[in-house]
Amino acid sequence: MADIGYLCIWLAIASAVFAIAANLLGVRRRYPELVASGEQAVVAAAGLTSLAAGFLVLLFLMQDYQVNYVAAHSSRAMPLLFRLSALWSGQEGSLLFWAWILSLYSLVVVYFNRNQHRAIMPYTLATLMTVLAFFLSLVALIENPFKMLDFVPQDGNGLNPLLQHWAMAIHPPMLYIGFVGTTVPFAFAMGALAANRTGSEWVQLARRWALLVWTFLTIGIMLGGAWAYMELGWGGYWGWDPVENASFLPWLAGTAFVHSIIVQERRGMLKIWNFILVGLFFGLAIFGTFLTRSGVVSSVHSFAQSPLGPYFVGFITFIMLVFLGLLIMRWEELRSPNKLESPVSRETAFLMNNLVLLAIIFAVFWGTIFPMISEIVVGDKITVGPPYFNQITIPLFGALLVLMGIAPMTSWGRATLSKLVRNLALPFIASGVITLVLFLLGLHGPALIAYAIILFVLAVHVDEFYSGSRVYHAATGANWPKSLVATVRRNRRRYGGYIVHLGILVIAIGVVASNVFQLERQATLKKGETMTVGDFSVQYQDMQGLAFPDRDVTVALVRASQNGRDLGLLMPSQDLYRATNQPQTEVAIRRSPTEDLYIVLGGWEAKGDTATFKVFVNPLVSWVWGGGLVVVLGILVAAWPDGRRRTSTVRIPEAVPAK
């Protein structure tokens, strides 16, 4: 069966290569039949890649340990879920998984555009298939997951215990779906450039796909944070690790793109810039894939050393140069009458937003690759850790938030400063008053500044929802909740966007609180002894050992209380996996909307007579996850298809001059 899987990969490569040739030849020589067969080849490639991935999954389910990859990443004792997620836990399988998702994306692209965008589509599909063929070739030639061993081992090595967690079962697929998905808007951009259809057509296509992909990236990053929080036991969820940065960079580029594209839709401006951003979106995603897989940067999460590096460098260089070439070829057509009527317009606000996002991208990118550069130039490996990223990006994030507050109050085209000031006055005063109250309550320092900004942005958004509803309320006399719903409905894209902003604000509130006000204590307790952290008391009661088929678990029983109120029994534990003899802490978390009590069992002596605990009180961490949900909700509001055709496709790209 492994042989058939391997064969499928080669057949999929052949289909992809045929699809590239047929699509390009068909469109250049005007043979619609050839283009049609090229599209079918895309379907075939997707089918064959799925088959290959399916075979690998089947091998995991059948526990065929003669297959090297199966033996290296699973074992008999593993539950079904983790046997499935083992598919993407190693280099070979995750590359195949990458290719598989891309092939499915291509299938969806073919399906939805079977009767439209005929000029762009052949080039778009050729781009998608080029990327697919590249990844499949890596799988076939260098990292073959179907490689057989000469012998049949009794049992496999099992999965890294760190990865045996539900969030780890869904975080990588989400992130991969986001990463791989960046190829689609990029492919539409390539299609638009190659077909010389650089008008609003590709913008519509790319925008919708970019939003979808951005959402997956958001969910993926959130789940990664949730996993780190629950599994790594250091009390935080974001450590600026190269692999985390690699997922954050395309997210930032995507954020810049979905904002900047609005300027083009409304005003027909920034055409070239939007192509560059979409290139960055894809380029950073694939560069991130390269960084984490070639071993050039060391990370907690990176895959083992592998010979993939040179191929990635070659491929990224090739595809980026082609993209640049096409962009330059269409330069004249893309030149748009970029005319600003006023320096305080919405356009300017978006441009500044782009500037700040790009600055963050550059800083994070530089910090991520700097250890590599330093090693090349001076032969000294250095560490670029969280203090660096925090110092450099926090002011930039602050600026971004401020812009997020100002931008909604600016108008397109000709706006005046005095009008902007008038619009901002009320939110500014309202948030100022609350900030003052916070100050009087004893909040100061950086946290006060952060909350002042957040409150200001929040006030602006509340004002937006309020005044929008008021227009409706005044016009129809409907009650307030109804007016609010109707307002959101009437312009879902805009208010959906604002809901996303609200989600980001909720996340920001949580991030600031959990970093600034985190409490932490470590203590060694005898049975019956109590330690206090903030409002919480933690009493060590007992220790128990449990034996599972694959691991021994040592559980500490801890009774927690808050201000004397009993919170029940918490059970931080340590797993010892027999296959790897690797200990793994399982954090006990008592969550609440205001703060998490987070207990790590650090160690124990004399069979549990004494045990060492690390206890954190993490304020408002739940807000981070809650904010993530709000972001997704906002996207759903903004992008849920509503049956009727949107009118925006026929918008005149010319400006609508204001009075």
Add this chain to the structure above:
Amino acid sequence: MRKVSLTAVLLLLLALAGAAVATAQGGLSNDEIDRRMRAITDRLNCPLCQNTTLTECPLQVCDEMRDLIRQKLIAGENEDQIRAYFVERYGDRVLNEPPKQGFALLGWVMPLVGIMVGVVLLGLVLRAMLHREPKQSAPRAATVAATSPELPSEYVDRLERDLRQME
């Protein structure tokens, strides 16, 4: 009498020992040492792991390093000396941010340069865009404000913005 003198000697010895301990600790209380330790270990990385501070690292060697830091603090060394010792022993990688000197300074400077270049470029672009020849007004220039002057201006702004932003 003899017994008493023995006790006195013992007491004296004890006092001396106590004083010795106190001076050995550099007069620092345990809490103060803990606080300084934490400040140091938070800014140093485990040389064997990635992105793990010395505060968190569970490895045995990191335990020993923490002991060493404690001893050095008790011996009266300050944070800079201890950091310098760690860099000398284990290399720059133990610092969890690049040192602000030598080649590593480039790590700090480049983002600032990048931001400044970005600001200048954006400034130039904005200026060019502002001074471009104004376009002819499209027919849609007729705005709500022009047609309904009796509405309060705030309301009109709102409506205009809504209209323009509608799909």
Add this chain to the structure above:
Amino acid sequence: MANELPLEGTAPVTSRGRGKLLALAAGVILVLVLAGISALGVRQASTDRPAVGSTAPTFSMPLFDGPQVDLAALRGKPVVINFWASWCVPCEDEAGDLERTWQKYKDRAMFLGVDYVDTEPKAREFLKRFGITYPNGPDLGSRISYQYRIKGVPETFVIDKNGQVRLVKIGPTTEAELSATLDELLK
């Protein structure tokens, strides 16, 4: 749009052509620079420990007890370089073997213990516990272990009198293995 046409006379066109060229140059340079850095990074990352037959990187190191030792100055004698640490359990297994071999060959060969990521008190304790008498010193700045690209401890390199690597041993070595190699080199 129509009113923009007259503008496309002389000056704007050249400035546009220049903008395009500038963008092209900037884009290509950016892509190529990144590609270059990445390629060098890949080469760096795939640099492996010195192979048998290659020239051993030279270094000088301070000793726990004694002066600086310079590898280059030891030419003419075979040198055994052993990377170890006090926290490393397999290093305990080989410590006795290393010392016994040293006793046997100390007139004809040089042994150097390089103490990798360790604390000095523990390292001295380790040397005392196993009665190790050949020169040992800390790996300052982890530079030597970086030059030899060790992946962990213990790792042992045997270098012949011309400075060529003749044995690379990953994991604990034994008296038999070292003796065989040294005998070969001393023939």
